[in-house]
Amino acid sequence: MEDVKLPNSTEGQLFVQYTTFKAAPEWRRLPAAAREDLREQFAQVVEEAYPSIVTYAYSTIGFKLNSDLLLWRKGTSPIAMQEMTSRLLQTGIGAYFEQTNLYFGFTRPSNYTKRPTTQEQAIDLEDREPYLIVYPFSKTKEWYLMSRDARQGMMNEHIRVGHEYADVRQVLLYTTGIDDHEFIVAYETDSLPRFEELVIALRSTEARRYTLNDTPIITGVNRPIREALAMI
Numbered sequence: 001m002e003d004v005k006l007p008n009s010t011e012g013q014l015f016v017q018y019t020t021f022k023a024a025p026e027w028r029r030l031p032a033a034a035r036e037d038l039r040e041q042f043a044q045v046v047e048e049a050y051p052s053i054v055t056y057a058y059s060t061i062g063f064k065l066n067s068d069l070l071l072w073r074k075g076t077s078p079i080a081m082q083e084m085t086s087r088l089l090q091t092g093i094g095a096y097f098e099q100t101n102l103y104f105g106f107t108r109p110s111n112y113t114k115r116p117t118t119q120e121q122a123i124d125l126e127d128r129e130p131y132l133i134v135y136p137f138s139k140t141k142e143w144y145l146m147s148r149d150a151r152q153g154m155m156n157e158h159i160r161v162g163h164e165y166a167d168v169r170q171v172l173l174y175t176t177g178i179d180d181h182e183f184i185v186a187y188e189t190d191s192l193p194r195f196e197e198l199v200i201a202l203r204s205t206e207a208r209r210y211t212l213n214d215t216p217i218i219t220g221v222n223r224p225i226r227e228a229l230a231m232i
Contacts, residue, residue, distance in 0.1 A: 013076075013106045013107055013108055014074050014075065014076060014106065014107045014123060015074070015075055015076060015077065015078045015081060015104065015105075015106055016072070016073070016074045016104065016105060016106070016107060016123070016171070016173050016184075017071075017072075017073045017074075017081055017102070017103070017104040018070060018071070018072050018073075018101070018102075018103040018104070018134045018184065018186065018218070019070070019071050019073070019085070019099060019101070019102050019103075020060060020064070020066070020067035020068075020069065020070045020071075020099070020100045020101040020102075020218060021067065021068060021069045021070075021071075021097040021098065021099060021100065022066050022067055022068055022097065022098045022100045023068050023093070023096050023097060023232050024096045024097075024098065026096060027093065027096040027232070035093070036230075037092065038091070038092025038093045038095075038096075039092070039093050039226070039229040039230065039232075040092075040226075041091035041092045041093070041094075042088060042091045042092065042093045042094055042225075042229060043225050043226050043229060044091075045084065045087045045088050045091055046071075046088075046225050047225075049075075049080075049084045052075055052076075052077070052080055053073050053074070053075035053080060053081060053084055054073065054074050054075065054126075055071055055072070055073045055225065056071070056072040056073075056128055056132075056222065057069065057070070057071060057072075057222070057223055057224065057225040057227075057228040057229075058070040058071075058072065058132050058220025058221055058222050058223065058228065059220060059221050059223050059227075059228045059231050060218060060219065060220045060221075061231055061232070063218075063219045063220065063221075064218055064219070066100040066101075067100050067101065067218060068231075068232045069097075069228055069229070069232060070132070070134070070218060070220040072132065072134075072186070074123065078104075081104075085099075093229065093232070101216065101218060103134060103136055103173075103175075103179075103181070103184045104173070104175065104179065104184070105173025105174050105175035105178075105179070105183070105184045106173060106174050106175070107123055107171075107172075107173060107174075108174055110172070112151075112152060112155040112156075112159065113159060122169035122170060122171050122188055123171045125169075128188065128222045129169060129188035129189055129190050129222065130189075130190050130221060130222055131188065131189050131190065131191075131192055131195070131219065131220070131221060131222070132186060132187070132188055132219070132220050132221075132222060133186065133187045133189070133195060133217060133218070133219050134184065134185070134186040134187075134217070134218045134220075135184075135185060135214055135215060135216065135217040135218065136175075136179075136180075136181035136183065136184050136185075136213075136214070136215075136216075137181060137182070137183050137184075137185060137211060137212075137213060137214035138181050138182040138183070138211075138212040138213055139182060139210050139211065139212060140210045140211070140212045142210060143210035154205070154206045154207040154210075155207060157205050157206060157207065158202060158205050158207045161198075161201045161202055161204075161205055162198070162202070164201070165194070165197070165198040165201075167189070167190075167194070168187055168188070168189045168194065168195055168198050169187065169188035169189070170185065170186070170187055170188075171185070171186040171187075171188075172184075172185050172186075173185070173186075181213075192219070
């Protein structure tokens with residue numbers, strides 16, 4: 001693929017979507033040659049959407065019972081993303097896929113930091129870490145009824161802990177009012193135990209009191225699209 005630069009998160013909003021797919025049992029009963037042809041149609045749709053929509057593929061086999069494949073996609077148009085999803089579901093393997101999780105939102109500058117950190121600039125990078133962990137979360141009503149200074153103080157602690165794990169990348173999406181959740185957070189890491197340490201540390205901060213929910217959590221392994229499809 002040619003090198004095409006998407007707008008940076010600091011220059012303009014990106015529309016980002018994380019979608020998981022689960023293959024129907026009938027899929028694995030098809031002849032191997034037939035499945036290979038039907039997978040290729042799906043991969044071609046992913047390639048044809050580039051560079052308007054950039055896609056990273058992850059295998060979730062062995063990590064989630066209701067998911068075989070996770071696609072992380074980013075672009076500037078929700079409409080184009082919807083049209084791409086429709087094309088994917090009309091391909092050979094797409095006809096056997098059920099969408100089991102669908103998270104989306106927009107990037108924008110944080111309310112609590114002056115400038116994005118290296119961790120938070122992962123959305124602008126093209127190289128990917130081996131593991132991706134994605135989950136939605138929402139804050140309680142009490143969080144928003146506090147003063148901005150009170151919230152900033154707690155977030156300063158939260159940010160300080162995060163900076164101690166500078167090797168773990170983060171992408172935060174805002175989805176308040178356009179989906180059931182208020183935020184979608186994704187982390188990239190080369191070590192799941194290291195990421196677990198970060199989560200435990202963050203859950204010990206004061207801001208944790210005001211987390212309403214933060215599940216379901218989806219973990220995937222980064223693989224080229226054809227390799228991820230071949231595992232299904």
